[in-house]
Amino acid sequence: xxxxxxxxxxxxxxxxxxxxxxxxxxxxxxxxxxxxxxxxxxxxxxxxxxxxxxxxxxxxxxxxxxxxxxxxxxxxxxxx
Numbered sequence: 001x002x003x004x005x006x007x008x009x010x011x012x013x014x015x016x017x018x019x020x021x022x023x024x025x026x027x028x029x030x031x032x033x034x035x036x037x038x039x040x041x042x043x044x045x046x047x048x049x050x051x052x053x054x055x056x057x058x059x060x061x062x063x064x065x066x067x068x069x070x071x072x073x074x075x076x077x078x079x080x
Contacts, residue, residue: 021045035078042071 023043031037039055039062047053050067055074062074 019045021047031076033079035076037076038065038073039076040071040073044070046070046072 021043022045023041025040025042027040027042028037031039039057041055046067046069048067048069050064050072053064053067053072053074055062055064055072057074057076058079060077060079062076064072064074066073
């Protein structure tokens with residue numbers, strides 16, 4: 001595929017459970033094509049700065065509005 005880059009990792013990657021985010025729930029499971037649906041991603045050890053998230057749902061950006069160590073929220077936009 002054009003624009004793809006292959007990267008070979010030469011160092012081991014270590015994940016520490018206490019520092020690694022884990023997604024446990026997404027609510028609601030379904031929304032409308034009209035937008036305006038608030039979607040909450042619940043988990044543990046999440047980033048608290050909502051501006052560090054980029055959320056895309058079905059190829060459409062979902063701008064974030066809030067985040068804590070246990071959730072991040074975004075609001076869907078109208079789907080063309």
